[in-house]
Amino acid sequence: MYVNIEVMKLSNAVTSCCSGLLTGHLKNDDAIILAAMFRVLGEPARLQMLSLIAAQPNQEVCACELVEPLGLSQPTISHHLKVMYEAGLLEKERRGTWIYYRIVPKQLELLRKVLS
């Protein structure tokens, strides 16, 4: 069972916001939250990670599994995973030494909605 107990401000804020970008006046606070979310996606390595996670048979990865396909150091990968987790794009589960990450489809759905 995956849990995402740590309540991250950004993640929660996005869940509670926003109307579509093109369907009403975007409030100041919502614009700040959404811009932060888009900045999280503004790193090629993070987009590749999301793509790689989605391509796994069980749709989860630990940082160790991304080192080879991405050609990045494990600390770098762990940092990107942490940023995406804090933005609510990933959920995580510790198993022994490793933390496994999964995509939170609802969060991507929210961003899609905002762009509509």
Next chain:
Amino acid sequence: MYVNIEVMKLSNAVTSCCSGLLTGHLKNDDAIILAAMFRVLGEPARLQMLSLIAAQPNQEVCACELVEPLGLSQPTISHHLKVMYEAGLLEKERRGTWIYYRIVPKQLELLRKVLS
């Protein structure tokens, strides 16, 4: 008639890319292009501009019309509009002294597709 004659690298690249983030392995080049697009959206003022443009009765604005609602200087607004134009998110038309901008819905549609 709106035209967007200047062929911008980023804009064209996005038009020719990408499969959904979650439906296949994202190529390196596509990840770079998409991350750049998301970074363009990673500024609250730009999101508010898109929202304000969409809310206009004729769905277009010139920089002059954004100064008051956004409380930013005209050079700052013109800069943001230029960045979004170069990313293919806006098209523009010169009329006398002013340049008028409109949203390119196709480009937002592409980003929505990528997040699916």
